[in-house]
Amino acid sequence: QVQLVESGGGSVQAGGSLRLTCVASGYTYSSSCMGWFRQAPGKEREGVAAISTGADTTYYSDSVEGRFTISQDDDKNELYLQMDSLKPEDTAMYYCAASSRPTGLTLSVSTYNYWGQGTQVTVS
Numbered sequence: 001q002v003q004l005v006e007s008g009g010g011s012v013q014a015g016g017s018l019r020l021t022c023v024a025s026g027y028t029y030s031s032s033c034m035g036w037f038r039q040a041p042g043k044e045r046e047g048v049a050a051i052s053t054g055a056d057t058t059y060y061s062d063s064v065e066g067r068f069t070i071s072q073d074d075d076k077n078e079l080y081l082q083m084d085s086l087k088p089e090d091t092a093m094y095y096c097a098a099s100s101r102p103t104g105l106t107l108s109v110s111t112y113n114y115w116g117q118g119t120q121v122t123v124s
Helices: none
Strands: 003-007 010-012 018-025 033-039 046-052 058-060 068-073 078-083 092-098 119-123
Touching: 003 092, 018 033, 018 092, 018 119, 033 068, 033 078, 046 068, 046 078, 058 068
Parallel strands: 010 119
Antiparallel strands: 003 018, 018 078, 033 046, 033 092, 046 058, 068 078, 092 119
């Protein structure tokens, strides 16, 4: 059974940085993708960054391109999101997600079938 557990959220001032970590267990799909998503109160969940599991190809939403960096450590089964130059509009619950489908790199919520419980990021 696939389990995803996020950590690293917190409160930070605008311009600051945070690093999110997702520990994955039971996930062995090498031809798919993992990603980070976020959801602010009253808004739909949106994709932030994705990375292919068989390579290091990455994809970012326009709103975070150049500020956030997604990476993975296959040996540790961990996924990371380095968030720099944070803005108040980045405030949201952040979720780690993984897909078991042989899909191309995507930020489509419907593609991902495994989700973590989320970690809160607040930027003031």
